[in-house]
Amino acid sequence: MFDTMTFTKILGGFCGAFLIFLLGNWAGESLYHTGGGEGGHGEAHADAYPIETGDDHGGEPVEEVDFATLLAAADIGKGERVFNKCRSCHSIEDGVNGTGPSLFGVVERDVASAAGFGFSGALDGIEGNWTPEALSAFLQSPKGFAPGTAMSFNGLPKETDRANIIAWLATLN
Incomplete structure (x- = not known):
């Protein structure tokens, strides 16, 4: 049933597949990596040349808008739509906690003070x-604002999204 010839065929099949894999890897490396040297890494290709961009980053400096200005111009409708990212864990009903605390009245509420919710130690110390x-700082990076928090959300990188959702949450007070 299982003789030496069958074993030899199976071993030969694996060796052949491995050889094809190694040759494909070698061909890919030679196609997509530039320069010589050990493995072709780190050296510039002979046909390459640097592009000077200057230190001005495209002209005039970008004007930073403070968060209060963004909050004053926030779109409450967009904030409600952004809240859909939070809806799986948070409720907006007063006193109804989910995986996360109820966000009803969260704006200007004491940190870690939602009734009936057990906060992680990271927020208790704030x-x-x-x-x-x-x-805004918390929503940008929950783990950066309160290291050790149990909140697994990565954050909202866009400042306008954070302003919109905070303006909408402020209407729930």
Whole structure:
């Protein structure tokens, strides 16, 4: 049933597949990596040349808008749509907690003070209220704002999204 010839065929099949894999890898390396040297890494190709971009980053400096200005111009409708990212864990009903605490009245509420919700130790040590600026910092990077928090959300990188959702949450107070 299982003789030496069958074993030899199976071993030969694996060796042949491995050889094809190695040859494909070698061909890919030679196609997509430039320069010589050990493995072709780190050296510039002979036909390559640097592109000078200057230090001005495209002309005039980008004007930074403070968060209060963004909050004043926030779109509440867009904030409600952005909240759909939060809806799986948070409720907006007063006193109804989910995986995360209820966000009803969260703007200007004390940090880690939602009734009936057990906060992680990371938020228990933070003093003060959830001001719009503090909420923005938390929503940008929850783990950066409160290292060790149990919140697994990666954050909202766009400042306008954070302003929109905070403006919408402020209407729930």
